[in-house]
Amino acid sequence: MKISEVLNCSFSAWYPRFKDYTIKSQIIPLPQEFIDYLLADQVVLPEGTLAMSASDSDTEDNRNTENVIDWATEDLLTPVAEPPNFPEFETLLKNTIKRLGGQVFPKLNWSAPKDATWISFDRTLKCTCTSDVYLLLKSSDFISHDLTQPFKHCCDDENLKNETNVKYELVLRKWQELNPAYEFRCFVKDNILIGISQRHNDMYYRFIPENRKEIVSDIQAFFYHIVKDNFPDKNYCFDVYRRCQGKLLLLDFNPFGQVTDGLLYTWEELEGDELFQAEDLQQHVPELRCVESPSGVQSNPYGAYAFPKDFIDISSGDDPSKLVQLLQSKVREQNGECSSDDETTEYEGT
Structure with a gap:
């Protein structure tokens, strides 16, 4: 990923070209x-x-x-x-x-x-x-x-x-009320649409796997007719909103790299060659990955930001000293030594 690719994904860099197809x-x-x-x-x-x-x-x-x-x-x-x-x-x-x-x-x-x-x-x-x-x-x-x-x-x-x-x-x-079920992230490498992912993988939407072929066809057509020849880079990601069959809305562009959430893909996959399914890359049909069943739902990626930072550090093991402090605090509390003005939490994001 290069600086020029990041700059090309800046909103003012792409909006004039695509303002007729976005919000x-x-x-x-x-x-x-x-x-x-x-x-x-x-x-x-x-x-x-x-x-x-x-x-x-x-x-x-x-x-x-x-x-x-x-x-x-x-x-x-x-x-x-x-x-x-x-x-x-x-x-x-x-x-x-x-x-x-x-x-x-x-x-x-x-x-x-x-x-x-x-x-x-x-x-x-x-x-x-x-x-x-x-x-x-x-x-x-x-x-x-x-x-x-x-x-x-x-x-x-x-x-x-x-x-x-x-x-x-x-x-x-x-502001528009957008149904998260209709949002998809698309990954483009060497000017080829190599993969599509359900944008919100913390929910199961039955209609997505049931309509996989139609969704892929619509997104491919949007990519080839609207996006491909108008975006300056060969590697990038873009998000779309498929309101109904044949009607898509462009939401955003993101750099092709670790700074962008790969969602149901890993960046090892996206940066490798195993996602290509055809000898003629121009005929490549991208895979659409989605949550296939309720058991496949993943945790909300933004949920942790609402929790105290110390709780997150303790649960993840990132800061063992805080776990030690918590245990020491519990021992003091049991011994009647816990001070009322002890401070143990620091809220992240404030």
Whole structure:
């Protein structure tokens, strides 16, 4: 995987070519002060931010005012640091949300804050106001990775990685209620569609294995007619939403490499040659992998982000010292020596 391949998967690099086949979106350049705010340790929402929908911010008839939270009110929240202030960016963000119908899906150049849905009220990435956007971005490790290590898995020289200037952007996509059963990830190697995977493998959907042939045929046609000759690289991944037979929606592009989740494939398979099934590679029929039965369901990949980090370290064995501390704490508790102000957990993502 090369830096150029990562840059070609940045949203603003591919959206102009494929805007007729994907969800309506707006790209907003990120000011440096906002990037610094996202990378700062403390979670403090900008001054004056209201949890109010942009679509009805000018009217009070459609919303119970008792449910409106003023994050700047000292009686409700005493900030541990000076609240940041981005008046021009805030105004642009509000207007964009309103222009997209009052409900948006946020992401940066490459990643969406899917690991932070645990902090939202409805456990989704639907944002109706600026505070929703700020809170999701600020709580996401995926977003931090975009900002600090976008080329971590690239094979280019380290000096080139450090010298490559990234123009960071906030992408707001018009919110659509998408059924996760209809999402698929497609893997392209040497301009050949070598594999397709069910996008959400934490669920079993009976219709997928029952309609495998039709799904593969639709995705192949979409790849050859829409994607193949319009994307600049030979190796990449793309996600599609198959609304019904013959109707597909492009969702995103991702680099072909470890930084992208292989889902029901391993990267050893994807980078090898065993997935090719025909001597004539142009006639290759990609395999569609899906959850074949309820027993094949895998765990939600984002579930661990909602748990205290110490619990995860203990259960995985990544930090044995924390297990020792836990056992020592239990011994003290049994001996009546446990102090009421012992701190044993640190929440990840805050």
